[in-house]
Every structure is written in C-alpha cells, then in structure tokens.
Amino acid sequence: MANNKSAEKRIQINERNRLRNRYYKTSVRTLIKLFFKDLESYKISQNNEDKEKLKKILSSIYSLLDKGTKKNIFHKNAAARKKSKLAAYLKGV
Template sequence: MANSPQAKKRARQNERNYAINKARRSRIRTFLRRVEEAIASGDKEAAASALRTAQPELMRGVTKGVFHKNTAARKMSRLSSRVKALG
C-alpha cells in the first residue's frame, strides 16, 4: 500500500489515467468495429467512409500513448487493404 504522499498521489494519478486510457481504447475499438461491420456488409462506400473516420481516432490514440505507432499503422494497413479489395 502507498505510504508516502508522493506514492499516494501517483496511485490517484494511475487510477485516473487508467480510466482515461480505457475510455480512449474503447472509443478506438468502436470506430474499428464500424469499419469491420461495413466490410462484412460488402458496402465499399460505407467501409471507406468508416475507415476515413477511424484513421484520425487511431492516430490520436498513438499520440496519447494508448497504442504503439506500429500497431496503429498495421491496423490501418490491413483495414485499408481489405476495403480496397471490396468491389
């Protein structure tokens, strides 16, 4: 258990940051799920639109430290190639 004032403050900060990061991760997954659903439905226009809205969210997650840069790049690459394959 945290005893020093500094350790208690760090514990409070960790709780707050955990909640914020969890919300960010959930929000990004929602955007990615919308792209997946559009791809599954076979609608190329909807999938491309969903991908365009998901991309800045994913990159914002990288900026905020929720995802690694390469993870986001890999996800975007795979999704964009799947959207491109529709038609």
C-alpha cells in the same frame, strides 16, 4: 495503501491514465467491429452511400489511432499496422 503524498499522487495519475487508455482502446475496437459489419453489408449492396459510410468510419478510426499514438496509448507500429490492414480490407472489396 499509500504511505506518502507522492505515492497517493501516483495512484491518482495511474487511475487517470488507465481510464484514458481504456477509452481509446475500447473506442477503436468498437469502431473496427462497426467497420467490418458495414463492410459486409457493402459487399452485398455495392452502394455508394455504404462506401462513404465506410470511409467516414475509417477516418474516425484513423483519428483515434493517431491521437492515441500521440499520447503513447498505442505503439506507432501497432497503429500503423491496424490502419494498413483496415485500408487493405476496404481496397479489396
């Protein structure tokens, strides 16, 4: 339990940051899973609509990674590594 005002404020700030971090990290993980699921269906169908859907998902992953990096949720090299790997998977199909 906090003993002074600054300790109470730090607890509130830590909780706010924890929720913000969780939002970005879980959203990125969910979108990556969706990306790989759609990538498998694109490998089978080779349909242009599926490719556009993949590019749209990839764009939203990039956006969340960049915003998270800007807010110090992801390290810049970790975000760059994730973006690079995902782009390589799409290019390899």
